[in-house]
Amino acid sequence: MSTSDTQHRGGDAALINASIARLRDGLVAGEYTSADLAAAFAQRIETIDPSLNSLVSRVEPVEPASSTGRLVGIPYVHKDIFCAKGTRTTCGSRMLADWVAPYDSTVHERLSRSGAVLLGKSNMDEFAMGSSNENSYFGAVANPWDVSAVPGGSSGGSAAAVGARLVPFATGTDTGGSIRQPAAFCGVTGIKPTYGRVSRYGMIAYASSFDQGGVIAKSAEDCALVLGEMAGFDERDSTSADRPVPDYVAGLDESIRGLRVGIPKQWFSDALDPAVGDAVSAAIDELRAAGAETVEVDLPDADIALAAYYLLAPAEASSNLSRFDGVRFGYRCEDPKDLQDLYERTRSEGFGSEVKRRILVGTYALSAGYYDAFYRRAQKARRLVTDHFQRAFEQCDVIAGPVTPTPAFDRGAHSADPAKMYLEDIFTIPVNLAGLPGMSVPAGFVEGRPVGLQLIGRHFDEARLVNVAHQYQQRVDWHERMPSLAADSANDNREG
Amino acid sequence: MSQFAIPSGWEVVIGLEIHAQLATRSKIFSGASTAFGAEPNAQACAVDLGLPGVLPVLNEGAVRMASLFGLAIDAEISRVSSFDRKNYFYPDLPKGYQTTQLARPIVVGGSVTVTTGEGKKAGEHTIRVTRAHLEEDAGKSLHEDFHGMTGIDLNRAGTPLIEIVSEPDMRNPEQAVAYARKVHAIVQYLGICDGNMQEGSFRVDANVSVRPEGDEKLGTRTEVKNVNSFRFLQRAIEFEIERQIDLLETGGEVVQATRLYDPDRDETRLMRTKEEADDYRYFPCPDLLPVVVDDETIESWRAELPELPDAKAERYQSEYGLSAYDAGVLTSSRATAEYFEAVVAREGADAKLAANWVMGEVAALLNRLECEIGACPVPADKLADLLERIADGTLSNKLGREVFEALAEQGGSVDEIIEARGLKQISDTGAIEAMVDEVIAANPGQVEAYRGGKDKLFGFFVGQVMKAAKGKANPQAVNDVLKRRLAGD
Amino acid sequence: MSLTNDQLQTVAHLARIAVEPEWTEALRSDINGILDQARRLDDPRLNDLEPMAHPLDQVQRLRPDSVTETDQRETLMDGAPAHEQGLFLVPKVIE
Numbered sequence A: 001m002s003t004s005d006t007q008h009r010g011g012d013a014a015l016i017n018a019s020i021a022r023l024r025d026g027l028v029a030g031e032y033t034s035a036d037l038a039a040a041f042a043q044r045i046e047t048i049d050p051s052l053n054s055l056v057s058r059v060e061p062v063e064p065a066s067s068t069g070r071l072v073g074i075p076y077v078h079k080d081i082f083c084a085k086g087t088r089t090t091c092g093s094r095m096l097a098d099w100v101a102p103y104d105s106t107v108h109e110r111l112s113r114s115g116a117v118l119l120g121k122s123n124m125d126e127f128a129m130g131s132s133n134e135n136s137y138f139g140a141v142a143n144p145w146d147v148s149a150v151p152g153g154s155s156g157g158s159a160a161a162v163g164a165r166l167v168p169f170a171t172g173t174d175t176g177g178s179i180r181q182p183a184a185f186c187g188v189t190g191i192k193p194t195y196g197r198v199s200r201y202g203m204i205a206y207a208s209s210f211d212q213g214g215v216i217a218k219s220a221e222d223c224a225l226v227l228g229e230m231a232g233f234d235e236r237d238s239t240s241a242d243r244p245v246p247d248y249v250a251g252l253d254e255s256i257r258g259l260r261v262g263i264p265k266q267w268f269s270d271a272l273d274p275a276v277g278d279a280v281s282a283a284i285d286e287l288r289a290a291g292a293e294t295v296e297v298d299l300p301d302a303d304i305a306l307a308a309y310y311l312l313a314p315a316e317a318s319s320n321l322s323r324f325d326g327v328r329f330g331y332r333c334e335d336p337k338d339l340q341d342l343y344e345r346t347r348s349e350g351f352g353s354e355v356k357r358r359i360l361v362g363t364y365a366l367s368a369g370y371y372d373a374f375y376r377r378a379q380k381a382r383r384l385v386t387d388h389f390q391r392a393f394e395q396c397d398v399i400a401g402p403v404t405p406t407p408a409f410d411r412g413a414h415s416a417d418p419a420k421m422y423l424e425d426i427f428t429i430p431v432n433l434a435g436l437p438g439m440s441v442p443a444g445f446v447e448g449r450p451v452g453l454q455l456i457g458r459h460f461d462e463a464r465l466v467n468v469a470h471q472y473q474q475r476v477d478w479h480e481r482m483p484s485l486a487a488d489s490a491n492d493n494r495e496g
Numbered sequence B: 001m002s003q004f005a006i007p008s009g010w011e012v013v014i015g016l017e018i019h020a021q022l023a024t025r026s027k028i029f030s031g032a033s034t035a036f037g038a039e040p041n042a043q044a045c046a047v048d049l050g051l052p053g054v055l056p057v058l059n060e061g062a063v064r065m066a067s068l069f070g071l072a073i074d075a076e077i078s079r080v081s082s083f084d085r086k087n088y089f090y091p092d093l094p095k096g097y098q099t100t101q102l103a104r105p106i107v108v109g110g111s112v113t114v115t116t117g118e119g120k121k122a123g124e125h126t127i128r129v130t131r132a133h134l135e136e137d138a139g140k141s142l143h144e145d146f147h148g149m150t151g152i153d154l155n156r157a158g159t160p161l162i163e164i165v166s167e168p169d170m171r172n173p174e175q176a177v178a179y180a181r182k183v184h185a186i187v188q189y190l191g192i193c194d195g196n197m198q199e200g201s202f203r204v205d206a207n208v209s210v211r212p213e214g215d216e217k218l219g220t221r222t223e224v225k226n227v228n229s230f231r232f233l234q235r236a237i238e239f240e241i242e243r244q245i246d247l248l249e250t251g252g253e254v255v256q257a258t259r260l261y262d263p264d265r266d267e268t269r270l271m272r273t274k275e276e277a278d279d280y281r282y283f284p285c286p287d288l289l290p291v292v293v294d295d296e297t298i299e300s301w302r303a304e305l306p307e308l309p310d311a312k313a314e315r316y317q318s319e320y321g322l323s324a325y326d327a328g329v330l331t332s333s334r335a336t337a338e339y340f341e342a343v344v345a346r347e348g349a350d351a352k353l354a355a356n357w358v359m360g361e362v363a364a365l366l367n368r369l370e371c372e373i374g375a376c377p378v379p380a381d382k383l384a385d386l387l388e389r390i391a392d393g394t395l396s397n398k399l400g401r402e403v404f405e406a407l408a409e410q411g412g413s414v415d416e417i418i419e420a421r422g423l424k425q426i427s428d429t430g431a432i433e434a435m436v437d438e439v440i441a442a443n444p445g446q447v448e449a450y451r452g453g454k455d456k457l458f459g460f461f462v463g464q465v466m467k468a469a470k471g472k473a474n475p476q477a478v479n480d481v482l483k484r485r486l487a488g489d
Numbered sequence C: 001m002s003l004t005n006d007q008l009q010t011v012a013h014l015a016r017i018a019v020e021p022e023w024t025e026a027l028r029s030d031i032n033g034i035l036d037q038a039r040r041l042d043d044p045r046l047n048d049l050e051p052m053a054h055p056l057d058q059v060q061r062l063r064p065d066s067v068t069e070t071d072q073r074e075t076l077m078d079g080a081p082a083h084e085q086g087l088f089l090v091p092k093v094i095e
Helices: A003-010 A020-028 A034-051 A106-113 A156-163 A180-186 A220-230 A274-289 A302-323 A339-350 A353-366 A371-392 A418-425 A429-434 A462-475 A484-495 B060-072 B173-190 B230-249 B295-304 B309-320 B324-330 B334-344 B351-369 B380-391 B397-410 B414-421 B429-442 B444-451 B455-468 B475-486 C005-015 C021-042 C073-077
Strands: A055-058 A075-079 A117-122 A169-173 A189-192 A213-217 A260-264 A293-297 A398-402 A438-446 A449-456 B010-021 B084-087 B097-100 B111-116 B123-136 B140-146 B149-153 B160-166 B202-212 B222-227 B257-262 B267-273 C087-091
Touching (some): A034 A055, A055 A156, A075 A156, A117 A156, A156 A169, A156 A180, A156 A213, A169 A220, A189 A462, A213 A220, A220 A438, A220 A462, A260 A274, A274 A293, A274 A398, A274 A438, A274 A449, A274 A462, A302 A418, A302 A429, A302 C021, A339 C087, A353 C005, A371 A429, A371 C021, A398 A462, A438 A462, A449 A462, B010 B173, B010 B230, B060 B123, B060 B160, B097 B123, B111 B173, B123 B173, B173 B202, B173 B230, B173 B309, B173 B334, B202 B230, B222 B230, B222 B267, B230 B257, B309 B324, B309 B334, B309 B351, B324 B334, B334 B380, B380 B414, B397 B414, B429 B444, B429 B475, B444 B455, B455 B475
Parallel strands (some): A075 A169, A260 A293, A260 A398
Antiparallel strands (some): A055 A117, A189 A213, A398 A449, A438 A449, B010 B160, B010 B202, B140 B149, B149 C087, B202 B222
């Protein structure tokens, strides 16, 4: 196959929008090589990303480490929170702007072993703190559906990159909604597995008891395939679950007839944009049409969940981010005059304002005299929220509802009031408090901006989530739609 | 020698916090080696350095060793314990927090019994242990000048520690030192700590306060750190008691503070006051889960417990007929007990003789050489050889000491030294008879006087025979032969 | 509960983050906003609940006590801002 051929095929609208399984078939059939595929997607990044800023680093593709894995030759990008030995890993921060990871995260090791080909590291809110990707040292990311809108956050770069079809899939992390919300905003499918399902080793910590790695891809089928490769017990992570990983792909085609879908009545309230509510309701109607039954369930106290999260996560973060002190790695201020100066200037200059804000909140919440009023109370709230889910799951098998109260908002819309931005996470945060698996599935558009359907499962019920999402995606084509920015470019390439 | 005495009218209250490094092969949360003396930072892996993204996994050996200590002091082993983070910034603390156990320590309660004084003044005291918890050690700051900078070596970072916290049950420096020594002995008996105070494997901080005798309320306390020998511990506490009482008697007051002991100047000096102390913002470590140990595991650990100092001392009394004091001295360290037991393991060994030698000649030698018994130039088997030669009459005690010195100075075997130096005692009856006969023949006047009833002259004859034998005649044999010959046999 | 300027400075010192005067007011109001929300945690239904530290009811796994790491000093130190003779360098620590 000639080079021009490669570009032609790589740029083919059908190919860039193809499923991972289809891409694999082409590789196996010899239609193109893994190098061709990597080059084709790299070319797309080159052409399209300047208008998105979804990546902070490009990585020279290497030959797949495996020839038998399920992802051999499939290009992808990592959220820049995953360490990959020898690659710059910034976490969206000036603090790590020049830091080259000296070791591999378990997620990277596993994806490499399955033959996936890393093309770059994606932009993100600094240290995964944010819902708009406006908090990155490397600049904001544009939403591929509307460049004046945010892509969501904190895995905004990953969602935008997959949305624009710069790569077939990307990794992400979700602490309070950071996979599901950007996936919803960018019209792609994202899964946040059960806490403990994917190793956190080598994934830079924000809030350790919430952080969970996952996948952003075009479809539930692709998510299932990639998650199967990422997930599993890791002896280097004490919080990793020691239980077998089912074949997520094998169950995709099972019927959802008789499935009980719980609809949290409190989530369809005034807080929800009616147009988003309509799109989500229509999606639930599709599940019914596929044979599922719906039941109303109670998930109250979202306000308590939010309050608890915005104390617990900053508290953990304040401690997790203490290691950024300018001593062993990363940024150090110029000419520190003494130790205090080294710490204070390094951290004040190295961290952005949202990170500093959360560190200060967390420090306060943990400080003497406030621990019981804040931290312990918030841990109790976590129990309350978890109990609500447990009760709901006595009545249903999965919960379906909105991912976010609104579609993607305009860039700069919430910069004046961070607390208001926190409300964006009202439907995603309770899931993280309980450590449950959650998915975001494209479910239509409001004024040209995508809307997501959220599916929530019982602990370790990822197989059912991808099954339900896949069955839904057999009936709709929202996940097949490409933003014009991606489609036009594909056509340009075809013509060129 | 210290002339210290607590001034009358005052009561002293002391509690100790002891940090013992556990003798695991790898670190508490990583697979890096804990061996001492490596090149700087050569044993600090990604986890120890607290690189972004790394996570801790708890070492089974550390849990086991901490539990062994708990079992040894009759403490409760927590079926569920957990780890917290203690947050503060310091260059030798890589993550900006120390992982430790605040809320739920692995060892709760227990006690240690100590004896102070000798003979009639001897007293037994039971010191209660509040808790012992697992935590990670920090690295080291090296203050040699690197262009005005400090160097940080993180090899020690992540070495497992148990912090053993006592109740404020000690009333004088002797009790505090005896308690510290006893804990030191226990961790060494258990093989869970090498006990090296110079290298910092065993570190003692003392909380000291004074109050007028009869007062219920505790006085304001200070914490004395940086004490790296038992002698310094004694001195640091003495200094602190005198300083505090001086302050109070001159109308001043004690400020709650951490103080450093300076052995060169033999004083404590202010490190930081409580007002400057950090707010550590403890909270449960989210990277570690609750540590659960079941009864079966605890019982298997209990079965591993070796004979501990108190039990051993009792056995020495009943089995060897040693005094309580001697048994206490011989069991005060695992190495001493091991040495003693190796000596008495010899067939037909005389335990009392062995005890006298270990506590006498051996102790004096070690003292002179300032060395540990483990490195004693006269190893236990050589001493056993030597005592065998004393017991069988080859050597007198006096000649035995000469052989011991020779062993200490140049090594070699006991028999070779006896041979080479011609120290062999003359026990051959025929030879002794010949010498006795010569002495009798040479001193007819004295013989007559003796036979006439001047018993005291017997010593004169012994002296003459010994002189002829150049001191090497077996005294018992000389006595026997002389008695017979003088009696006219 | 609302955060005073002094408290903010204390917290900033604990966190080793400088809070410039021009940022103080905005930051105080942000943090107070979060603390306002935290009032929801006064809900009496929380009183008797067991605090939840982890989402999963698991126990700590123990690692066998064996040395699995080799000397990686050169690689690991490469990313350090200042180092010499195998040591990380910091401004002089005064004890």
